[in-house]
Amino acid sequence: MTYRILAINPGSTSTKIAVYDNEEQILSKTINHSAEEIAKYHNIQEQFKMRKESILNILSENDIELESLSAVVGRGGLLPPVKSGAYLVNDEMIDRLKHRPILDHASNLGAMIALEISKPLEINSYIYDSVSVDEMMDIARPSGICGMDRECLSHALNSRAMAIKCCDNKGMDYNLSNLIVAHLGGGISVSVHEKGKMVDIVSDDEGSFSPERSGRVPCKKLINACFSGKYTHKEMLKMVRGKGGIVSYLDTVDLRDVEKMMNDGNEKAKLIFEAMALQIAKSIGELATVVDGNVDNIVITGGIAYSQKMTSMIKKRVEFIAPVEILPGENELESLAYGTLRVLRGEEEARIYKEKN
Ligand SMILES: Nc1ncnc2c1ncn2[C@@H]1O[C@H](COP(=O)(O)OP(=O)(O)O)[C@@H](O)[C@H]1O
Numbered sequence: 001m002t003y004r005i006l007a008i009n010p011g012s013t014s015t016k017i018a019v020y021d022n023e024e025q026i027l028s029k030t031i032n033h034s035a036e037e038i039a040k041y042h043n044i045q046e047q048f049k050m051r052k053e054s055i056l057n058i059l060s061e062n063d064i065e066l067e068s069l070s071a072v073v074g075r076g077g078l079l080p081p082v083k084s085g086a087y088l089v090n091d092e093m094i095d096r097l098k099h100r101p102i103l104d105h106a107s108n109l110g111a112m113i114a115l116e117i118s119k120p121l122e123i124n125s126y127i128y129d130s131v132s133v134d135e136m137m138d139i140a141r142p143s144g145i146c147g148m149d150r151e152c153l154s155h156a157l158n159s160r161a162m163a164i165k166c167c168d169n170k171g172m173d174y175n176l177s178n179l180i181v182a183h184l185g186g187g188i189s190v191s192v193h194e195k196g197k198m199v200d201i202v203s204d205d206e207g208s209f210s211p212e213r214s215g216r217v218p219c220k221k222l223i224n225a226c227f228s229g230k231y232t233h234k235e236m237l238k239m240v241r242g243k244g245g246i247v248s249y250l251d252t253v254d255l256r257d258v259e260k261m262m263n264d265g266n267e268k269a270k271l272i273f274e275a276m277a278l279q280i281a282k283s284i285g286e287l288a289t290v291v292d293g294n295v296d297n298i299v300i301t302g303g304i305a306y307s308q309k310m311t312s313m314i315k316k317r318v319e320f321i322a323p324v325e326i327l328p329g330e331n332e333l334e335s336l337a338y339g340t341l342r343v344l345r346g347e348e349e350a351r352i353y354k355e356k357n
């Protein structure tokens with residue numbers, strides 16, 4: 001039996017899609033949305049129609065008939081805490097993502113577009129390993145301010161997929177191993193997986209700065225800036241997400257540009273690059289304590305893992321903890337499709353999303 005699955009991954013500047021016939025990828029496209037195009041919209045929700053239509057155009061140009069699809073899966077957005085694995089997209093989930101997401105984020109459109117395409121076809125749509133997968137152990141939750149617990153928001157989809165891939169490569173069983181995964185993209189999150197569960201993380205606002213995010217910052221200075229009267233709420237949010245990190249120092253989000261600057265003798269670029277490597281290594285070191293130092297493998301993944309300079313700087317500082325596996329790029333579309341395939345084959349059951357309260 002062949003199942004045809006459409007996987008959709010909306011990112012801040014692109015929408016990546018792929019079509020799979022069982023495990024075989026038959027189409028893969030990145031639809032880039034230029035800064036000018038994105039600037040036309042006030043928020044992510046307004047981009048829904050444009051993104052959906054661009055997906056439908058690609059399918060039509062490539063002679064993929066909608067009626068041939070067995071299921072549609074989208075990258076899960078910023079829901080309240082959910083479990084790992086598949087969830088059926090339902091009205092309750094859409095209501096949350098549309099009206100009360102934890103954060104305005106492109107991935108919130110994944111479930112919405114998936115449902116919009118699947119509904120008239122009378123097939124199911126899913127999300128898989130959402131950004132808000134929360135398997136955090138209870139002692140990891142307090143932040144230090146009563147009533148302001150830490151949030152478990154991470155690159156769970158790619159991080160779990162890469163942890164499993166590392167185990168496959170090394171003949172290890174994911175459910176019996178301890179791994180630390182550093183996802184290094186436009187945003188950076190690091191997670192520790194203890195015997196198949198992501199029991200703690202260092203999220204994109206708790207650890208290293210990244211190409212476009214500030215990471216952990218001195219909170220007294222941040223509070224003073226918030227109340228200085230110089231910045232709006234939106235500007236402050238942008239300072240930590242969008243215009244923070246490397247771009248705030250060097251005016252680029254592309255690490256390849258930073259490497260070029262370094263090669264041209266730019267000392268500031270060298271300092272910032274090395275500072276980021278140090279901060280990433282510190283997040284890995286911090287999470288090693290969660291499993292009492294019993295780490296079987298460290299995985300470095302994401303676009304930045306293509307940078308040999310960056311991975312070697314991190315590796316030098318953390319390889320005393322455990323062997324380091326470099327798995328560059330991300331496997332998100334494949335992870336979405338394979339997860340859905342397991343559901344369609346009856347090997348995994350999709351959960352039903354319900355608001356807790
Ligand atoms: N070959 C490479 N060398 C160094 N950095 C790279 C390379 N390829 C991509 N990157 C960097 O990876 C980052 C984007 O990573 P990616 O995982 O694609 O992020 P996202 O999906 O969050 O947009 C950018 O800073 C980009 O410059």
Ligand SMILES: CCCC(=O)OP(=O)(O)O
Nearest residue numbers: 131153154155187189204
């Ligand atoms: C850390 C939450 C997930 C997230 O921010 O994803 P992107 O880095 O892809 O925007």
